[in-house]
Amino acid sequence: MGLAAYSRFRATASAAALAVLVSACGGGGTGASPKSGGVLPQSSGGARPVVGVIRDSAKRMAGSEARMSAAARASHDVGSSNVATADPPVPRPRERPCVVQLFANDTFVDFSQHVFAYAPPAACPGPWAKVVFDGDFSVSAGRQFDRTASVWVAGTNVYFGTTAEPSHSFGPSWHVERDVTDLSAIFTKSSTGEIVLGNIVNGTYTGVISASGKLEFYPANDRSNGGENAGGQTNDGEHGSDNSAPRVPDAVFPLSGGPLGDNQYIHSPSEPLTATYTFPTNTEAAYLDVFLQSQGGDEFWYTCFPNDLAQKLNNCGNTAFREGEVAVDGRPAGVAPVYPWIYTGGIDPYLWRPIPGVETLDFKPYRVNLTPFAGILSDGHPHTITVTVYDNGNYFAANGTLLVYRDRGASTVTGAILSDGTSAMPNPAVSEGVTFDAQGNARGPISTTSTHPVTISGYVNTSHGRVETDVRQQITFSNVQQVVSTATQFQQNIKQDTAVQSDTITTSGDDRGRRVREQKDWPLTLDYSYTANPDGSASQTTSVIQGKNERIDAHGRGEESSFRSELSNVVTSSDTLNFAADGTYGPSNQKSSQRYTARASTGYCYNKTITSAGGVVTGSAGGGC
Numbered sequence: 266m267g268l269a270a271y272s273r274f275r276a277t278a279s280a281a282a283l284a285v286l287v288s289a290c291g292g293g294g295t296g297a298s299p300k301s302g303g304v305l306p307q308s309s310g311g312a313r314p315v316v317g318v319i320r321d322s323a324k325r326m327a328g329s330e331a332r333m334s335a336a337a338r339a340s341h342d343v344g345s346s347n348v349a350t351a352d353p354p355v356p357r358p359r360e361r362p363c364v365v366q367l368f369a370n371d372t373f374v375d376f377s378q379h380v381f382a383y384a385p386p387a388a389c390p391g392p393w394a395k396v397v398f399d400g401d402f403s404v405s406a407g408r409q410f411d412r413t414a415s416v417w418v419a420g421t422n423v424y425f426g427t428t429a430e431p432s433h434s435f436g437p438s439w440h441v442e443r444d445v446t447d448l449s450a451i452f453t454k455s456s457t458g459e460i461v462l463g464n465i466v467n468g469t470y471t472g473v474i475s476a477s478g479k480l481e482f483y484p485a486n487d488r489s490n491g492g493e494n495a496g497g498q499t500n501d502g503e504h505g506s507d508n509s510a511p512r513v514p515d516a517v518f519p520l521s522g523g524p525l526g527d528n529q530y531i532h533s534p535s536e537p538l539t540a541t542y543t544f545p546t547n548t549e550a551a552y553l554d555v556f557l558q559s560q561g562g563d564e565f566w567y568t569c570f571p572n573d574l575a576q577k578l579n580n581c582g583n584t585a586f587r588e589g590e591v592a593v594d595g596r597p598a599g600v601a602p603v604y605p606w607i608y609t610g611g612i613d614p615y616l617w618r619p620i621p622g623v624e625t626l627d628f629k630p631y632r633v634n635l636t637p638f639a640g641i642l643s644d645g646h647p648h649t650i651t652v653t654v655y656d657n658g659n660y661f662a663a664n665g666t667l668l669v670y671r672d673r674g675a676s677t678v679t680g681a682i683l684s685d686g687t688s689a690m691p692n693p694a695v696s697e698g699v700t701f702d703a704q705g706n707a708r709g710p711i712s713t714t715s716t717h718p719v720t721i722s723g724y725v726n727t728s729h730g731r732v733e734t735d736v737r738q739q740i741t742f743s744n745v746q747q748v749v750s751t752a753t754q755f756q757q758n759i760k761q762d763t764a765v766q767s768d769t770i771t772t773s774g775d776d777r778g779r780r781v782r783e784q785k786d787w788p789l790t791l792d793y794s795y796t797a798n799p800d801g802s803a804s805q806t807t808s809v810i811q812g813k814n815e816r817i818d819a820h821g822r823g824e825e826s827s828f829r830s831e832l833s834n835v836v837t838s839s840d841t842l843n844f845a846a847d848g849t850y851g852p853s854n855q856k857s858s859q860r861y862t863a864r865a866s867t868g869y870c871y872n873k874t875i876t877s878a879g880g881v882v883t884g885s886a887g888g889g890c
Contacts, residue, residue: 341875341885348429348439349619349882351861351873352627352834355397355444358508362397362481363389367416367458373474376463380525383418384455386482391453392510395483396446398423402476402626403438404431409472411610412464413558413662416478417526419456421448421519422664424478425556426627428462430609431472432618441627445480447668449513452480459525485510514552515673518542520650520665528558528662537651538663544642546677549727550670550734551639554630555601555652557589558662565612566658567605567744567761567789570711571695577707578750583656584713585744585761586693591633592651593641597687599633600717600740601652602763604813605789612793613807615852616838618880620859623811623836634769635667636734637723640680642669655691674728683733686720699748707750715742719767730774738767753797761789779821786814801846808839830865855879864890 341349363386371379385391400416409431416424423445429437464474486508520540522529529538544551559566566587569575575582589601607622617625635642635650642648654661672678692715699709719738724731741764749756765785772778790810797803816831838857844850856878863871870890876883 341882343883343885344881346435346437346619346881348437348621348626349875349877349885350439350621350626351859351875351887353861353863353871353873355395355442356869357397357481358394358483360394360483360486360508362483365480365482367418367478367480368460369477371460371476373412373460373462373464373476374466376465379460379462381458381460382455383452383458385453389482389484391449391482392485392513393446393449393452393482394485394508394510395444396449396452397481397483398443398445398478399481400424400441400476400478401438402428402441402474404428404436404472404474406431406434406436407471408433409464409470409474411608412462412474413560414460414462414474414476415526415528415664416458416460417521418448418458418480419451419454419519420521420524420526421451421517421666422521422526422556423448423480424627425558425630425664427606427608427625428474429617429621429626430614436472437619439626443627446511447513448517448666450515450517452482457525459527461527483508512670514668515671516545516669518544518667518669520553520652520663520667522664526664528556528664530660531654531657531663532660534653534655534657536657537653538665539649539651540665540667541647541649542667543645543647544669545671546643546645547672547675548639548643548669549636549672549678549725549732551635551642552668553591553599553633553635553650553652554666554668555589555591555633556628556630556662556664557587557601557603557652557654558606558628559587559603560662561660563587563658563660564608566603567759567791568746568757569658570746571697571713574697574699574711577701578748581658583658584693584695585711585746585759586656586691586713586715586742587661588655588691588715588717588740588742589631590653590655590690591635592653592689593635593638594648595651596682597685597689598635598638598650598721599687599736600691600719600738601631601633602740602742602765602785602787603654604628604631604763604787605761605811607809607811612791612809613805613840613842613852615840615842615855615880616807616809616857618855618877619882620836620838620857620875620877622809622838623813623834630666634734634736634767637682637685637721637736639734640678640723640725641682643678643680643725672725672727672729678725678727680723680725683722683724684720685722686718688717691715691717693742704752706752707748709748711746711748713742713744716740717742732771732773735770735772736767737769738765740765755793755795757791757793759789759791759793761791763787779819779826781817781819784816786812788812788814803844805842805844806840807842809837811836828866830863830869832861832863834861835859852880 412428569581572582587603591599609617696712717740722735724733744761747758767783769781795805812835819828836859840855858876860874873887
């Protein structure tokens with residue numbers, strides 16, 4: 266019996282195990298394609314190459330002081346059992362922001378619709394130096410599943426994550442924040458927003474979830490404009506700053522469940538996340554931000570077996586490999602690897618109290634560069650963007666946002682694909698070494714590996730000449746499992762790694778050889794052992810090391826075109842659950858830690874470590890370097 270199947274068995278077999286492993290539940294939705302057009306404000310100006318996109322993002326990060334909300338400033342008190350993460354706050358400018366409250370103290374006890382009205386901040390009409398979403402969540406003490414939560418403005422996602430689980434005596438609270446400056450185009454007009462957070466409250470599941478959310482708009486304020494911002498502050502003396510507006514996407518096109526938002530729920534490899542739009546005729550660059558959240562039978566996809574072995578050992582199937590495949594009008598356009606998020610009810614809830622897994626409460630999207638297709642997207646005809654999940658075993662909650670930069674010096678551009686050597690699907694290799702003895706006991710290794718190269722080149726004829734974009738990626742995946750299964754024992758030791766190396770080269774007549782190299786490494790080590798004893802008691806020991814390591818090196822003509830950044834986010838957790846014959850249970854040797862480090866050539870530096878034992882914080886050190 267597989268790890269996921271063992272957990273489901275316990276969850277139905279005894280009341281004690283109801284808390285052991287629960288799935289993140291989606292907020293519901295129709296899964297319909299968007300029916301409204303993208304947000305497209307009028308603008309004028311120059312071009313937007315990939316190096317510039319990265320440089321402006323770096324400027325927003327490094328040019329901002331580490332000003333943050335009170336919730337994010339709060340230290341992790343030693344001895345606290347509340348949610349604790351080492352994640353860095355979004356750096357903010359020193360200027361006073363205009364705040365738009367989206368919703369306040371909303372409670373979630375069912376799957377009803379929660380909508381709100383959005384209006385741009387009158388005192389800060391834009392452009393903005395930075396826009397930040399702030400969310401504060403809590404769940405009352407009792408029993409409750411981890412739930413999937415998302416927030417939408419004009420059908421576009423501004424937050425996506427899951428909730429923490431409570432204990433019978435403690436209700437946790439937590440804070441999330443996301444830099445949404447790239448979505449500035451949707452914030453220039455009034456619209457309707459939606460919170461999707463389905464929950465069930467009854468005699469068994471008693472935890473009530475509450476949430477508040479707001480947007481903070483930091484006005485752009487060059488010293489050359491006189492220095493006074495919307496809050497009446499001035500940029501002089503000690504508090505001065507050059508708080509200029511970055512170049513942001515000119516148009517934003519959501520891939521969501523409808524005009525208000527919500528995910529699309531894709532249940533098979535042939536069912537895509539999809540949207541069809543007619544794009545601006547002067548599209549010069551395009552990027553797709555993708556979220557692929559595993560749910561249902563695929564929640565623990567990284568533990569799954571090949572189908573023949575899955576049937577024999579009662580585990581999830583389709584192998585331990587999932588991958589997002591991006592296409593434009595059915596033509597391969599890129600790959601979106603799936604990050605193995607583990608939710609706060611996953612495997613053993615005590616693993617994630619008080620420190621959750623990597624990005625569990627605040628997912629980060631994967632960005633796919635679609636700029637080679639800019640010439641095609643600009644032809645004035647409708648184009649369909651799709652994302653499918655290879656070997657989807659039912660199901661994924663998915664959404665995306667297409668960010669478009671326009672040639673502000675021309676009303677139309679032309680272009681085409683020069684070459685596309687990307688295969689539509691990967692071709693993973695699976696090796697099964699599990700053998701069965703006469704008693705039906707199973708033992709042995711399973712290996713699943715995949716390599717998916719991406720090579721796409723395209724050009725666009727712009728107001729400043731012909732610009733060619735060449736994207737070359739190597740996406741590699743490996744999942745190696747050692748399995749032992751008997752009548753009284755199940756062991757599953759997993760070592761998994763997803764690695765991406767991406768090189769993007771942009772050339773034009775006046776600026777040759779701009780290169781961006783991005784490297785991503787997502788390791789996961791999971792060791793699981795469940796033993797049933799003759800007296801009816803049992804024990805389950807789990808240890809998890811989950812990481813996200815990423816680096817960007819950008820080089821172009823001139824010092825300002827060069828940039829380097831790197832981050833490392835690692836969560837380590839372990840626990841032993843002891844089940845008594847009478848149905849009572851409890852953890853032992855429960856401990857965890859998180860270390861988050863990040864730095865950039867612009868001067869940004871962050872380094873923080875937190876530790877816990879017995880369900881409470883035992884240490885918190887670091888922050889800004």
